Amino acid sequence: MIFIVPMCPDSNRNGVKMSYNSFRLSDSNPGHERVLIHMISMPTSPKTRPLPRIIDKGKEILMATKTVPKSNWSKAGVARTDTDVVVVGAGIGGYVAAAEAAAAGVGVIMLEKMKNVFEAPPGMTGARGNDTAKSGGGWGGLFPYPFPENSSMNRIIKAGMKDSRGRAFPELCKAFWSRLNDDFFWLKDQLKLPLKDRSTAIRPHTYVTIGKGPKTARFGLEYAKKKGVKILYRHKAIKLLSDNYGKVIGIRVMTPKGLKDFMAKAVVLATGGFQGNDEMKLRYLGNELTVGAPLTGSPWNTGDGHLMAMEVGAKMVNMDSVHTRWCTGKRGINPHRNIGVYGIYINQSGQRYVDEAGASNETSLLTAYQPESICALLIDERIKNFKIVSDAIKTNRFEKNGELMRADTLEAVARKIKVNVTVLKKTVQDFNAAVNPKKHTAPGADPPKGMKRTTAYRIEKPPYYFLYPVFPGLNHTTGGPLISAKCEVLNNDDQVIFGLYAVGALAFGFMDGLYHITEMVSGLELSLTLGRVAGEQAAAYAHGRKA
Numbered sequence: 001m002i003f004i005v006p007m008c009p010d011s012n013r014n015g016v017k018m019s020y021n022s023f024r025l026s027d028s029n030p031g032h033e034r035v036l037i038h039m040i041s042m043p044t045s046p047k048t049r050p051l052p053r054i055i056d057k058g059k060e061i062l063m064a065t066k067t068v069p070k071s072n073w074s075k076a077g078v079a080r081t082d083t084d085v086v087v088v089g090a091g092i093g094g095y096v097a098a099a100e101a102a103a104a105g106v107g108v109i110m111l112e113k114m115k116n117v118f119e120a121p122p123g124m125t126g127a128r129g130n131d132t133a134k135s136g137g138g139w140g141g142l143f144p145y146p147f148p149e150n151s152s153m154n155r156i157i158k159a160g161m162k163d164s165r166g167r168a169f170p171e172l173c174k175a176f177w178s179r180l181n182d183d184f185f186w187l188k189d190q191l192k193l194p195l196k197d198r199s200t201a202i203r204p205h206t207y208v209t210i211g212k213g214p215k216t217a218r219f220g221l222e223y224a225k226k227k228g229v230k231i232l233y234r235h236k237a238i239k240l241l242s243d244n245y246g247k248v249i250g251i252r253v254m255t256p257k258g259l260k261d262f263m264a265k266a267v268v269l270a271t272g273g274f275q276g277n278d279e280m281k282l283r284y285l286g287n288e289l290t291v292g293a294p295l296t297g298s299p300w301n302t303g304d305g306h307l308m309a310m311e312v313g314a315k316m317v318n319m320d321s322v323h324t325r326w327c328t329g330k331r332g333i334n335p336h337r338n339i340g341v342y343g344i345y346i347n348q349s350g351q352r353y354v355d356e357a358g359a360s361n362e363t364s365l366l367t368a369y370q371p372e373s374i375c376a377l378l379i380d381e382r383i384k385n386f387k388i389v390s391d392a393i394k395t396n397r398f399e400k401n402g403e404l405m406r407a408d409t410l411e412a413v414a415r416k417i418k419v420n421v422t423v424l425k426k427t428v429q430d431f432n433a434a435v436n437p438k439k440h441t442a443p444g445a446d447p448p449k450g451m452k453r454t455t456a457y458r459i460e461k462p463p464y465y466f467l468y469p470v471f472p473g474l475n476h477t478t479g480g481p482l483i484s485a486k487c488e489v490l491n492n493d494d495q496v497i498f499g500l501y502a503v504g505a506l507a508f509g510f511m512d513g514l515y516h517i518t519e520m521v522s523g524l525e526l527s528l529t530l531g532r533v534a535g536e537q538a539a540a541y542a543h544g545r546k547a
């Protein structure tokens with residue numbers, strides 16, 4: 001913060017303009033020293049005195065800014081560095097792209113605005129780091145390996161297209177999804193990311209990183225460093241630089257020492273979603289998701305990459321798409337997969353509003369549009385005793401932490417979850433009447449995919465148990481610049497913006513609802529694949545421009 005308060009008329013002494021000025025410069029103001037009230041000498045000629053100097057009663061005491069040798073200035077008069085490829089953002093999308101480009105033999109600088117990828121934003125303690133660090137480190141939804149024949153993928157995509165109202169880009173989905181397995185096994189078998197196998201008969205090839213999100217974040221950064229990537233923290237990219245033909249030729253960055261232009265042959269944007277930017281959320285997601293879906297993803301992801309891409313003419317797609325997850329009120333734990341699908345979700349009007357067998361992303365998303373954007377997850381004694389359910393209750397300590405509550409009657413449930421008793425009773429009655437006991441899935445099995453409620457069990461055996469409130473958490477937005485199958489950013493005429501690539505959650509827009517409807521791919525996997533593609537392509541482009 002800088003206050004400049006002229007306090008006396010200018011005077012002119014020995015050819016130097018004088019005025020009193022008040023400066024209050026904070027530590028976070030790069031390139032400045034902390035000073036109090038002094039006089040400042042204004043240069044009469046920029047040649048003799050390149051910068052304003054602060055003086056006190058005619059005595060020079062402090063330089064307010066640091067000079068940069070003129071030879072290092074870009075044309076705009078800003079300090080400059082040259083390299084082949086600049087990657088912006090040090091999550092999984094960014095570090096994979098950076099490492100792959102470096103492995104292809106080009107110079108790579110990766111810029112990250114945090115002081116490290118686990119930093120807590122000012123005033124927030126529970127929300128550390130970027131999305132990669134905050135993730136569960138789960139590698140689920142992988143297609144069975146080896147990749148199934150095209151027809152099954154076509155079927156999935158066709159179904160997903162219907163659900164996404166035709167807003168996904170099926171050719172891009174096919175291009176990237178067909179690499180997911182190979183890229184994952186590259187990470188597992190060649191890079192040797194430590195993984196635990198969590199496969200089941202229904203979900204083969206499901207893994208979790210040992211050490212979850214933090215390990216996934218750290219592992220990739222170490223790998224990128226080994227490959228020769230230079231990582232610069234507290235470097236916030238603010239503007240893409242283009243030449244007269246619209247080619248991207250670098251990026252302007254706020255560094256701890258002030259502005260700097262990183263001139264490069266290619267720039268890869270990997271800045272995540274815009275979930276940390278309320279103004280953008282209101283504009284693209286609307287009030288319900290802005291207010292009704294508390295942030296579970298990184299507040300550091302403020303849509304900087306979106307805004308920079310838009311400024312150079314990128315075509316933005318599916319900006320209203322998001323990735324949400326279920327959260328319990330106290331600790332934000334997702335109870336859906338092992339409890340929710342067997343129970344019923346009740347909104348604040350006392351009604352069901354969603355097919356509970358749907359995916360966590362999709363079912364939780366609908367909750368944002370319910371009264372007060374919260375609900376209760378209700379089960380009965382019989383369901384509570386299913387092994388899969390009781391294990392989940394125990395593992396997540398829902399009873400110990402007072403999150404799973406108990407009531408002997410539906411009247412008591414209604415009182416505790418603040419809904420009308422008659423409405424709740426009718427909701428449960430209607431649901432029970434519709435359940436066909438012959439179509440139950442065996443308890444203990446993983447819930448099947450799809451919209452059909454094949455995990456329906458009557459809610460009829462007291463006591464009743466419920467988690468309340470349960471709400472949708474906003475992990476990250478998924479809309480952003482449209483990319484080609486080479487991760488090049490396209491403009492509004494569907495032409496490539498040369499020199500610009502996008503990866504990670506910033507670039508998931510081509511999938512639209514396929515991301516949350518099918519749950520066939522997850523964020524880490526997709527970011528890994530996009531990162532590999534972009535890294536290879538950006539390096540090749542940089543090589544070409546070198547020649």
Ligand SMILES: Cc1cc2nc3c(=O)[nH]c(=O)nc-3n(C[C@H](O)[C@H](O)[C@H](O)COP(=O)(O)OP(=O)(O)OC[C@H]3O[C@@H](n4cnc5c(N)ncnc54)[C@H](O)[C@@H]3O)c2cc1C
Binds near residue numbers: 132137138235271523
């Ligand atoms: C709570 C949670 C749980 C999840 N669990 C899973 C899971 O188990 N499995 C799974 O597959 N997916 C999961 N996901 C999704 C997955 O984590 C993301 O899709 C993935 O990490 C996205 O990676 P990214 O590189 O795009 O973003 P990030 O990892 O968020 O990285 C973006 C980086 O860009 C930086 N940045 C932003 N703007 C600038 C700028 N102007 N200049 C410089 N740097 C900038 C940010 O600081 C950040 O470090 C989860 C997400 C969340 C939030």
